[in-house]
Amino acid sequence: MAFTLPDLPYAHDALAAGGMSKETLEYHHDKHHKAYVDKLNELIAGTEWEGKSLEDIVTGTYSKGAVAQNGIFNNASQHWNHSQFWEMMSPDSGAMPANLEKAIVDSFGSVDEFKKKFAEAGVGQFGSGWVWLVKNADGSLEITKTENGVNPLCFGQTALLGCDVWEHSYYIDFRNVRPKYLENFLNNLVNWDNVASRL
Helix, strand or coil, X not given: CCCCCCCCCCCCCCCHHHCCCHHHHHHHHHHHXXXXXXXXXXXXXXXXXXXXXXXXXXHHHHHHCXXXXXXXXXXXXXXXXXXXXXXXXXXXXXXXXXXXXXHHHHHHCCHHHHHHHHHHHHHHCCCCEEEEEEECCCCCEEEEEEECCCCHHHHCCEEEEEEECCHHHCHXXXXXXXXXXXXXXXXXXXXXXHHHHCC
């Protein structure tokens, strides 16, 4: 069964008021994400990974670490990352649910401190990559950053929130000002209900 590009959970222009333009979503979802899906289907055809779940492909090819698997891993992980990313945003970010707020305050001292540390990690990711709020196996929360397409699945962590810091995710709207993009993401775009549901 071939992988398919998931529909956005909102219209292409739905996030514009929150700072992510229709043009960005047309390029980022319709072109970038679709390219990962198409290339993944091409690369796994006739291999041991054909018919496997996306999560199994990500963790299996990452743990094998063979150069021959890199193309499969890169495209599978980026398909997974982006599928989560679209769901982690909403035109109505809303208030943070109480259970999530408590977990964040317990882990980082305050919501503001969490946002500061998350943004700093995203800004500090050199080159392409992602910044994440994850839940570890012991239940603790942690902010991590990963290069290129590497994601929390690779380390047995649960992704609660992720932000794409590849330039294509923000260049149309924020040019080269990654800190502003991250600040806007945290304050205007995050679907906090979705994040809480991942706890």
